[in-house]
Amino acid sequence: xxxxxxxxxxxxxxxxxxxxxxxxxxxxxxxxxxxxxxxxxxxxxxxxxxxxxxxxxxxxxxxxxxxxxxxxxxxxxxxxxxxxxxxxxxxxxxxxxxxxxxxxxxxxxxxxxxxxxxxxxxxxxxxxxxxxxxxxxxxxxxxxxxxxxxxxxxxxxxxxxxxxxxxxxxxxxxxxxxxxxxxxxxxxxxxxxxxxxxxxxxxxxxxxxxxxxxxxxxxxxxxxxxxxxxxxxxxxxxxxxxxxxxxxxxxxxxxxxxxxxxxxxxxxxxxxxxxxxxxxxxxxxxxxxxxxxxxxxxxxxxxxxxxxxxxxxxxxxxxxxxxxxxxxxxxxxxxxxxxxxxxxxxxxxxxxxxxxxxxxxxxxxxxxxxxxxxxxxxxxxxxxxxxxxxxxxxxxxxxxxxxxxxxxxxxxxxxxxxxxxxxxxxxxxxxxxxxxxxxxxxxxxxxxxxxxxxxxxxxxxxxxxxxxxxxxxxxxxxxxxxxxxxxxxxxxxxxxxxxxxxxxxxxxxxxxxxxxxxxxxxxxxxxxxxxxxxxxxxxxxxxxxxxxxxxxxxxxxxxxx
Amino acid sequence: xxxxxxxxxxxxxxxxxxxxxxxxxxxxxxxxxxxxxxxxxxxxxxxxxxxxxxxxxxxxxxxxxxxxxxxxxxxxxxxxxxxxxxxxxxxxxxxxxxxxxxxxxxxxxxxxxxxxxxxxxxxxxxxxxxxxxxxxxxxxxxxxxxxxxxxxxxxxxxxxxxxxxxxxxxxxxxxxxxxxxxxxxxxxxxxxxxxxxxxxxxxxxxxxxxxxxxxxxxxxxxxxxxxxxxxxxxxxxxxxxxxxxxxxxxxxxxxxxxxxxxxxx
Numbered sequence: 001x002x003x004x005x006x007x008x009x010x011x012x013x014x015x016x017x018x019x020x021x022x023x024x025x026x027x028x029x030x031x032x033x034x035x036x037x038x039x040x041x042x043x044x045x046x047x048x049x050x051x052x053x054x055x056x057x058x059x060x061x062x063x064x065x066x067x068x069x070x071x072x073x074x075x076x077x078x079x080x081x082x083x084x085x086x087x088x089x090x091x092x093x094x095x096x097x098x099x100x101x102x103x104x105x106x107x108x109x110x111x112x113x114x115x116x117x118x119x120x121x122x123x124x125x126x127x128x129x130x131x132x133x134x135x136x137x138x139x140x141x142x143x144x145x146x147x148x149x150x151x152x153x154x155x156x157x158x159x160x161x162x163x164x165x166x167x168x169x170x171x172x173x174x175x176x177x178x179x180x181x182x183x184x185x186x187x188x189x190x191x192x193x194x195x196x197x198x199x200x201x202x203x204x205x206x207x208x209x210x211x212x213x214x215x216x217x218x219x220x221x222x223x224x225x226x227x228x229x230x231x232x233x234x235x236x237x238x239x240x241x242x243x244x245x246x247x248x249x250x251x252x253x254x255x256x257x258x259x260x261x262x263x264x265x266x267x268x269x270x271x272x273x274x275x276x277x278x279x280x281x282x283x284x285x286x287x288x289x290x291x292x293x294x295x296x297x298x299x300x301x302x303x304x305x306x307x308x309x310x311x312x313x314x315x316x317x318x319x320x321x322x323x324x325x326x327x328x329x330x331x332x333x334x335x336x337x338x339x340x341x342x343x344x345x346x347x348x349x350x351x352x353x354x355x356x357x358x359x360x361x362x363x364x365x366x367x368x369x370x371x372x373x374x375x376x377x378x379x380x381x382x383x384x385x386x387x388x389x390x391x392x393x394x395x396x397x398x399x400x401x402x403x404x405x406x407x408x409x410x411x412x413x414x415x416x417x418x419x420x421x422x423x424x425x426x427x428x429x430x431x432x433x434x435x436x437x438x439x440x441x442x443x444x445x446x447x448x449x450x451x452x453x454x455x456x457x458x459x460x461x462x463x464x465x466x467x468x469x470x471x472x473x474x475x476x477x478x479x480x481x482x483x484x485x486x487x488x489x490x491x492x493x494x495x496x497x498x499x500x501x502x503x504x505x506x507x508x509x510x511x512x513x514x515x516x517x518x519x520x521x522x523x524x525x526x527x528x529x530x531x532x533x534x535x536x537x538x539x540x541x542x543x544x545x546x547x548x549x550x551x552x553x554x555x556x557x558x559x560x561x
Numbered sequence: 562x563x564x565x566x567x568x569x570x571x572x573x574x575x576x577x578x579x580x581x582x583x584x585x586x587x588x589x590x591x592x593x594x595x596x597x598x599x600x601x602x603x604x605x606x607x608x609x610x611x612x613x614x615x616x617x618x619x620x621x622x623x624x625x626x627x628x629x630x631x632x633x634x635x636x637x638x639x640x641x642x643x644x645x646x647x648x649x650x651x652x653x654x655x656x657x658x659x660x661x662x663x664x665x666x667x668x669x670x671x672x673x674x675x676x677x678x679x680x681x682x683x684x685x686x687x688x689x690x691x692x693x694x695x696x697x698x699x700x701x702x703x704x705x706x707x708x709x710x711x712x713x714x715x716x717x718x719x720x721x722x723x724x725x726x727x728x729x730x731x732x733x734x735x736x737x738x739x740x741x742x743x744x745x746x747x748x749x750x751x752x753x754x755x756x757x758x759x760x761x762x763x764x765x766x767x768x769x770x771x772x773x774x775x776x777x778x779x780x781x782x783x784x785x786x787x788x789x790x791x792x793x794x795x796x797x798x799x800x801x802x803x804x805x806x807x808x809x810x811x812x813x814x815x816x817x818x819x820x821x822x823x824x825x826x
């Protein structure tokens with residue numbers, strides 16, 4: 001028996017060796033020629049085996065045509081590999097996958113090129129941010145962009161770095177913003193045509209936000225558009241005195257692109273100081289807005305403001321999810337947006353016109369919207385709770401839209417409220433500019449509440465402080481079609497597939513797969529750490545993989561076999 | 562099934578929000594509504610005037626200028642109870658470095674109230690009695706020790722109180738005693754579960770997530786249950802014990818005792 005077993009083992013071993021050699025040879029040949037020109041990103045839907053942008057394509061639908069994993073076999077998913085992060089803290093990075101190579105960032109500013117089949121690392125580039133770097137909410141980085149043979153990363157000290165995708169060597173390193181003024185880049189850049197676009201963060205530090213474009217080959221700045229209009233520009237009169245100079249309006253989540261319109265769309269964050277809106281009278285344009293920019297020039301083509309003169313930190317930093325829908329029998333180019341302020345909007349993305357808007361969670365800061373979808377405000381008395389709370393009805397985590405189901409999916413926080421306190425604050429360059437503070441409404445005095453991220457494996461705050469509801473929305477009506485509730489809140493993004501799978505996670509560390517049509521739970525697995533980014537899917541050598549980050553580990557699954 | 566359970570809980574939460582809004586928040590900001598258990602806001606305000614006139618010169622406006630003493634934080638050289646403070650103020654201490662003050666009763670209780678409010682004129686000042694008497698009440702008439710564990714002694718079914726003196730404020734301890742339904746932390750609400758095997762489990766949750774719940778049952782067993790396997794899962798709004806029937810003076814004594822529990826004994 002033993003001899004026979006040994007013989008078989010030898011045979012298998014040598015066969016495997018041969019396969020491996022062939023595989024390696026094939027892969028290195030392919031690598032030498034592989035490039036990611038703009039056309040490949042533009043037509044990313046044609047190559048679902050790759051995940052070429054932060055949101056899987058310029059429309060930001062996070063919808064994949066890969067069909068190997070389906071409703072019948074999803075129970076056969078098994079763990080293929082794990083990549084352990086060496087740095088603790090919320091891992092919000094979204095991997096990019098190009099021809100079998102995954103590019104993923106680590107806190108604060110490292111990039112790794114990883115074999116997407118085994119999880120082993122080819123190279124790691126480490127950027128150490130300037131010690132003056134300041135961010136409000138953790139040393140986050142949400143990923144890279146790829147274009148041609150370059151990998152691009154924004155940094156906490158407000159730089160944009162281009163790396164050689166083969167060896168991680170720095171090709172150029174451009175200053176995007178002034179680190180001394182607490183400018184930062186936490187988003188994954190967006191590469192379009194010959195440029196790399198990036199926004200600046202620092203909404204809690206009195207910055208003046210902007211989006212800037214850099215030529216991908218040289219790092220030279222092509223254009224820069226402020227999110228707060230300067231003197232003489234339209235919208236400047238929505239600010240008084242010099243409030244506009246330090247009025248916030250950061251851009252810290254990757255935008256979307258419509259090639260036909262030649263427009264890029266960006267969500268803009270909160271005005272500053274965050275909680276004292278009496279200190280900055282006016283609508284405070286373009287804070288809490290979506291802006292449409294000409295991708296070649298950066299010129300503003302339209303805007304839509306969700307929350308004028310915001311005192312609640314309701315950043316509009318959600319991903320603009322684009323789709324072409326049948327709208328009352330006519331084709332319509334829309335943009336779907338579940339906003340931090342508790343309303344779900346559908347806009348006409350050619351004009352910014354608001355088509356539908358309805359609350360998706362309890363909202364009491366506003367009693368409704370007028371015919372232009374401008375909120376009718378109902379500020380709560382001092383000491384009373386405001387719904388949704390400070391982290392919003394939803395936040396930055398990427399939603400998904402499935403053209404098959406026609407539904408829009410995102411993580412919402414329900415039964416969650418905040419009591420705000422405002423105070424006058426003078427602006428000091430590079431320092432926090434908050435104008436007050438807040439506390440999360442607790443179900444009992446001194447009871448523990450929800451914070452930004454989860455570090456405690458014991459949930460001692462309970463769902464009475466707030467809990468997650470994964471919502472499936474019908475964009476034609478603005479109504480919820482179904483929901484999937486979780487006990488804790490969730491900062492997880494979404495992924496849908498052509499096989500009607502909806503793949504996501506949550507702070508509890510569960511990896512969930514649902515039926516995208518009905519919301520029925522098909523599969524769940526405890527991965528043990530908070531899931532604060534969306535899963536991605538890709539295919540290498542005929543095998544479909546799903547990767548999801550939980551805690552300090554990136555888990556990759558595929559079907560058994 | 563799980564939807565139904567969640568639905569039940571949702572309705573309870575709405576009710577509870579009303580309780581929090583109408584009862585707890587206003588009570589905490591208007592001291593006089595708690596009755597005999599705490600000093601009135603008028604007393605605190607009066608105490609501010611007395612403190613500014615008589616005490617601030619040596620103790621300072623923050624109450625921290627005399628070494629070893631921080632009045633705002635309730636750190637004294639020897640005094641613990643309000644009666645201790647009363648005698649320090651009326652008799653003097655430290656060979657006359659702390660002189661004896663001849664104050665009217667209203668001035669005396671006012672300045673104690675102001676100290677107990679953390680030198681915050683808008684704060685809450687809870688009456689704090691005698692810790693030795695409080696221990697006797699905790700173990701005896703108050704029936705606290707029949708459920709709560711302290712420093713390794715007592716049952717584990719209710720939360721351990723060994724460090725409660727540093728975890729909770731006097732105001733929070735007082736609310737727990739006189740109105741436990743308004744003070745109980747949600748995780749500590751009693752649960753009643755019936756499994757598919759028709760086992761009934763009474764206990765207290767330790768942790769919970771979307772699919773599972775972990776608890777300690779009435780036999781001090783650690784249980785982890787899958788919600789999909791449960792026939793009944795009820796979370797009680799009411800704590801297992803109602804408001805205390807101790808007198809206000811006895812409550813002040815129990816609070817004094819609880820404040821000595823610092824987790825280091």
